Amino acid sequence: MLRFPVLANLTALIGLGFFTPASYAALVGQYTFDGNSLAASSVANNLSFSDFGTGSGLIIPGSNSSGFAAGNPTPAIIRNNWGSSFTSDDYFNFTVTPSNNNTLNLSNLTFNTQRSGTGPNQIEIRSSLDNYATAIASSNSVATSINSAPLNFNLSSLTNISQPLDLRIYGYGATGTGGTLRLDNVQLNGDINGGTPPTPPPLVPIYDIQGTGSSSPLVGQSVKTQGVVVGSFLGTNLLNGFFIQDNTNANDPSTTGASNGIFVSAPSVNSLDVGTLIEIVGQVSESFNRTQITLSDPLSILGTGLTIAPTAVTLPVASSDYLERYEGMLVNLPQSLAVTDNFGLGRFGEVGLSSDGRLYQPTQIAAPGAAANAIQAQNNLNRIILDDGSNIQNPDPIPYPSPVPPGLTASNTLRLGETTTGVTGVLDYGFSAYRIQPTAEPSFDTATNPRPLTPANVGGNITVGDFNLENYFTTLGSRGAETAEEFQRQQAKLVSALLGLNADVLGIEEIENNGYGPDSAIASLVNALNAVAGEGTYAYINPGVPQLGTDAIAVGLLYKPAKVSPVGDTAILDTGIFNPAINRPSIAQTFIGLPNTEQFTVNVNHFKSKGGTASAAGSCSAADNADQGDGQGGFNCTRTLQAAELTQWLATNPTNSNTDYQIILGDLNAYAKEDPITKIEFNGYINLDTQFGGPDVYSYLFGGQSGTLDYAFTSLSLNPFVTGAAPWHINADEPDVLGYSTAFKSPNQIVNLYAPDAYASSDHDPLLVGLQLRSVPNPDSPQSVPEPGSVLGFLGLGLFGLASKLTRKIK
Numbered sequence: 064m065l066r067f068p069v070l071a072n073l074t075a076l077i078g079l080g081f082f083t084p085a086s087y088a089a090l091v092g093q094y095t096f097d098g099n100s101l102a103a104s105s106v107a108n109n110l111s112f113s114d115f116g117t118g119s120g121l122i123i124p125g126s127n128s129s130g131f132a133a134g135n136p137t138p139a140i141i142r143n144n145w146g147s148s149f150t151s152d153d154y155f156n157f158t159v160t161p162s163n164n165n166t167l168n169l170s171n172l173t174f175n176t177q178r179s180g181t182g183p184n185q186i187e188i189r190s191s192l193d194n195y196a197t198a199i200a201s202s203n204s205v206a207t208s209i210n211s212a213p214l215n216f217n218l219s220s221l222t223n224i225s226q227p228l229d230l231r232i233y234g235y236g237a238t239g240t241g242g243t244l245r246l247d248n249v250q251l252n253g254d255i256n257g258g259t260p261p262t263p264p265p266l267v268p269i270y271d272i273q274g275t276g277s278s279s280p281l282v283g284q285s286v287k288t289q290g291v292v293v294g295s296f297l298g299t300n301l302l303n304g305f306f307i308q309d310n311t312n313a314n315d316p317s318t319t320g321a322s323n324g325i326f327v328s329a330p331s332v333n334s335l336d337v338g339t340l341i342e343i344v345g346q347v348s349e350s351f352n353r354t355q356i357t358l359s360d361p362l363s364i365l366g367t368g369l370t371i372a373p374t375a376v377t378l379p380v381a382s383s384d385y386l387e388r389y390e391g392m393l394v395n396l397p398q399s400l401a402v403t404d405n406f407g408l409g410r411f412g413e414v415g416l417s418s419d420g421r422l423y424q425p426t427q428i429a430a431p432g433a434a435a436n437a438i439q440a441q442n443n444l445n446r447i448i449l450d451d452g453s454n455i456q457n458p459d460p461i462p463y464p465s466p467v468p469p470g471l472t473a474s475n476t477l478r479l480g481e482t483t484t485g486v487t488g489v490l491d492y493g494f495s496a497y498r499i500q501p502t503a504e505p506s507f508d509t510a511t512n513p514r515p516l517t518p519a520n521v522g523g524n525i526t527v528g529d530f531n532l533e534n535y536f537t538t539l540g541s542r543g544a545e546t547a548e549e550f551q552r553q554q555a556k557l558v559s560a561l562l563g564l565n566a567d568v569l570g571i572e573e574i575e576n577n578g579y580g581p582d583s584a585i586a587s588l589v590n591a592l593n594a595v596a597g598e599g600t601y602a603y604i605n606p607g608v609p610q611l612g613t614d615a616i617a618v619g620l621l622y623k624p625a626k627v628s629p630v631g632d633t634a635i636l637d638t639g640i641f642n643p644a645i646n647r648p649s650i651a652q653t654f655i656g657l658p659n660t661e662q663f664t665v666n667v668n669h670f671k672s673k674g675g676t677a678s679a680a681g682s683c684s685a686a687d688n689a690d691q692g693d694g695q696g697g698f699n700c701t702r703t704l705q706a707a708e709l710t711q712w713l714a715t716n717p718t719n720s721n722t723d724y725q726i727i728l729g730d731l732n733a734y735a736k737e738d739p740i741t742k743i744e745f746n747g748y749i750n751l752d753t754q755f756g757g758p759d760v761y762s763y764l765f766g767g768q769s770g771t772l773d774y775a776f777t778s779l780s781l782n783p784f785v786t787g788a789a790p791w792h793i794n795a796d797e798p799d800v801l802g803y804s805t806a807f808k809s810p811n812q813i814v815n816l817y818a819p820d821a822y823a824s825s826d827h828d829p830l831l832v833g834l835q836l837r838s839v840p841n842p843d844s845p846q847s848v849p850e851p852g853s854v855l856g857f858l859g860l861g862l863f864g865l866a867s868k869l870t871r872k873i874k
Contacts, residue, residue, distance in 0.1 A: 089360050091167070092159060094249040096138045103157075105346075105359050109165040109255055117142055118152040139175070139247035145183040145237035151195070153183075154231040155246060158191075159224075161255065166225045169218040169253040173331065174232075174246050176214055178205050181239030188216045191229035198233075205234075205244070213248065213331065223256075248330050263287065264344060269307065269391075270314040270321040272347055272356070277387060279354045281347045286356065291369045292339045293324065293393040294489035294502050296452045297332055302500070303454070304328040304355070305335055306391050306489045307343070308371050316374070316388040324391030324489065326355040332362070337502070340366035353492045354390065373487055378418040379445035386447075386497045389490045393502065396447070396486045402479050402507070403446060404767030408471065409800025409816070410807060412451035412458040413498065415767040416486070421479055422446060424770030426694040426734040428758060435694035435736070446767060448498035449486060449505065459809045461800065461816075465504045471798060473818035478796040479764065480512030512796060514822060518564055521787030523833030525627065525656045527665060528566030529728040529773060531827035532557060534616065536575040537584045542615060543575070544803065552803035555819035558591050560793060563821045564829050567626040568654055570667035570728035576617035579605040585619050592621075599624060604652050606633040611650065612643035618667040618729065620652055627654040630662060634717035640681040640704045646671050649709060649729075653720035660836035662722035663781060666713060668729030670705050670739065671698045680704075695737045702733050706742040724781035727774070730827065734770040735760075748776035751788035751832060762790045762828040769795065775832045786833035797823040 092112045093105035103112035145153050161167045172188060184205045187198040200216035221228070230251075234244050264287045272288060274280040290307030297305060309323040316322050327343060328350070335341075344360040373395035380386055396416075403422045404415025422445065425438035451462040460470035464477045471477060488501035535557060536543030537550070544550035561569065575584035585603045592601045604620040611617040622629065630653050637648035651666040671680075673696030677689040683700035690697045713725055727748060733739040735752065744750055752760045752771055761769035775788055801823035805813050 089252065089254060090250055091169075091253050091255065092157075092251045093359070094140075094157070096140050096247065099138060101140070107255060109161060109163050110167065111160045111162060113158040115140060115249070116156050118154045118156075139177070139245040141243050141245045142234075143243045144240055145234050145242055145244060147235065147237055149185075149187070149233065149235045153235060154189075154233045156229055156231040157249075158227050158229045159251065160227040161225055164225075166223045166256045167221075167228070167253055168223065168256065169221040169251065171252050172200075172216045172218055172230065172250070173213045173252070174249040175330075176205050176247075177245045178207055179241075179243045180207060181237055181242035182207075182244050183234035183237045183242065185234065185236040186214065187233040187235075188218065189231050189233060190221060191227075192221070192224075195231055203236075218251075218253075250331060266342075268311070268313065269309045269325050270316070270319070270323050272325060273322040273354055273390065275320040275388075277352065277384065278349050279347050282349055283347065285344065285346050285359065287342065287344045288325075288356070289340065289342045289365065290323075290325070291371050292335055292337050292341065293371050294452075294500055295335050295337055296500060297329070297335060299330070300455055301453050302326075303330050304358075305332070306393075306491075306500075307341065308392055310340070310369060310371060316392070320388045322354075322388055322390045322392055324389070324393070326353060326391055326491065327358055328355055329358040329362075332358065335362075336367065338367060338369045339364060340369050351493050352495075376490070378416075378447060379441065381444070383443065385444075386490060387492075390492055390497075392490055394488070394490045394499070396499070397484070399482050399484045400447075400486065401511070402477060402481045402483075403769075404764070405477055405479060405798045406764065406767070408463060408477065408798045409461055410456060412453060412455075412462050414449045414463055414477065415446055416449055416483070417442075417446045417767075419445075422768045423759075423761070424694075424734045424765070424768045426736045427761070427768075427770035428736065429694075430736050431693040431695045431699075431738065436692075439694065442768060448496050449483075449488075450491065450498040450500050452488075452500045457807045457809070459812055461812075463505070464507045464509070469815075471800070472815045473801055473820075473822075476514065476797060476801065476822070477507060478509075478512045478514065479769065480796060481507045481509055482511045483507045515792055518791040518829075518831045519787065519789035521789060521831050521833030523784075523786040523835045525568070525660065525663075525834045525836055526566045527568045527570075527726055527728070527775070527832045527834060528564050528829055529570040529572075529667070529775060530561065530564065530829035531572040531669075531730045531773060531825060532574055532588075533825035533827065534573050534575075535584055535588060537582070537587050538575060538577065541575070545806070549803055549805055552805075552817060552819070553824075554588075554591050556803055556821065556824035557588070558595055559819060560821035560824040560829065561588075561592060561621075562596055563793075564791060564831055566831060567623045567656075568665050569621040570665060571619045571621065572667070572669040572730045573616045574619050576610045576612065576615055578610050579603070585621075589621060604629060604633055604650070606635055606650060608635070611635065612637060612648040614643070614647050616669070617647065618650055618669050620650060620665065620667055622654065625657070627656050629653065630655050631718040631720040636709065636712050636717070639708045640701065641708065642681075645680045646701065646705065649712075651713070651718055653718040653722065656836050659838055659840070661724060661839055662720055663724040663726065663834065663836065664713075664718055664720055664722060666709070666725065666727045666729075668705075668709065668727065668731060670729070670731045670733065671701045672732050673697050673699075695733070699733070699738055702731065702737075702739040703742050706731075706739040707746070710743060710746040710748065723778060724784075725778040726781060726832065727776040730773050732772055734772070740774070743776055747779055749779065749782045749785075751775045751777065751785065754782075754785070755788045756790070760790065762795055762830065763826065764795050773827050773830055775830055777832075781834070784835050784837075786835050788830065788832040790828040790830045792828050793821045794823060794825050795828045799823065799826065 091107040095104040101114040187201045189195040267286045293308045294306040296302035342363045345356040345358045373393045376394045400416040403417040422442045425435035429435045487503040488499040534543035634651040653664040680701045687700040688698045762773040
């Protein structure tokens, strides 16, 4: 059977005289600098290698962590202080010593290089055989590109070596003393004669290397195996290797649990076609729990043009480790899969997929505890990542949606809920998740969830909205925009979204808490809205305090003076569990629709988040606020207490109004079935999501699961006048990378991934409520004011007390 080694750009290298094919043998030693080590990472039998060394000027990892390159090739060794002409002190070096009466015949030396702009552009290889007097091989092809091909030096003149041989890699031609040269993956090739030849490793089938557990039983051993290439992802911009699969039909993974496929790490291989049958030798390891072989010897081609049929895999899988039996194999998912996660699309080029539509947060659809945990367990078995066959971050172009180009752009999005069918690729594992490295370009059906051009028609003569602005800050470099450019981009998107929502009264969250003066964030937002919509279109409520609580962010209220007018007091709840030292205060304002509709009170909130270290708050101990493992996250006790105290406070008529028509708005940081939401419902308020949205409503994406954090509740008295309510899905479904931020984006992406439109203007979807309020002849007359003791009356007035409210006159 014909076998020959695969070499990079063989014809070109022969033409340049870098090596002679007849002299090429096997890898006898290698330095990869993994783990910041200067020791040889691979050494043939009957040889020893010194640590990798230098003359003067070396920056080594022991003294300077920057000695290893931050980019590709990684890790790499780096040296500075190179001369403009050849000097005897400017080199890297290592020593190889034969043992046991063996002699060494060398064929070639290869390594990856990268120089800085002022670094050396000439390399010479010299040896201790003539006291480094003459150059054995040289190159003037040292590139500044970090992805340059390895240089290859012919050392076939070095034969019958029986004593220690020191090889030096000299560099010169630098244009500045600060210029650097980086080396990586230094490989010395040759053959060893005499002595006792090493026993070649036996041929081990891939499925025996994989084994039936989560890791290989042969970790740390050198193995020889054969397989057909089913996925080729060569080069530092991809996976730096390829996948091979057994084609003997001797093993059925579905019954044995042992995979027929495996990943081969091969940084030195530059070209290898899918369908090639090869034999390899290398060391078995687990890399981030992916079983792989690191190529140590030149691979041999046994045949070409072979085909491997993909194995059908469907979601959900039977168990968390079910897919391990197919790791490294070519697979096909024949079913229609929905995009359930696109958060990592811009950063890592990956998309989360699930069957039967998107995944929902367990407590969005099930009660906390056992029921929610069961949903989470089901979700975990019903997701897989569609990767892009690359390890690089911030890919440009972004690979999905296909085709590329253009890939992802501001006008060519990939939304949650879009579907793809027949995904085909190699099943890989990394970063704690199974993933498909595609071998065929997937396509997505955008018609399954197109962008909504406008909010839903909620009817009514007055509309009320709510929107979490995701840190609208005029103080740059704090929580929101880092630069003036980013601020303009953020503001333009928010203005498009808010004017598109077109609410007559609007609750907002996550606006900078820097007061209400002309330079405040809330004034800036209103000015930006009016600059587009017309002077005086929007105004904001000034509660008459320097700022609302002490947190960096606050809630607020905007309104259209032509449609509504504030009446009564602006009320602030900042006592009890809403004490600013504990949580963000709540705000309430009563409005009258113009010219003379019934009054209604709007209350805006931003409850305690789920994250952070549990601490005591109010009657909740730190233990109470810890994550209870029931799906509600941390600080559920605090949020539940907020819900209780909020409804008690609203029952006291804190705005001194003539109405019991109330609407609670805000980001409550709780999903639909969690305690804070059910507490508000139990205390007599109607959840408009439940009334109008049904079980599939959502406003936020987290961890690849959708759910509702943003709500509107009405009092029983107001509910008959609600004509509709719906979120406007302009954000939760969109890739985060389409937002205003310029971080982690190329100059091309800063332009192509941005549009001053409503989409990806925040991480929360806004919502809109329609109210059909009646005209009244005298709007100042009492209007269904609740009686003390009733469910919607002054609930708990004696307990909670009028002292618990703080009222402010409108300024």
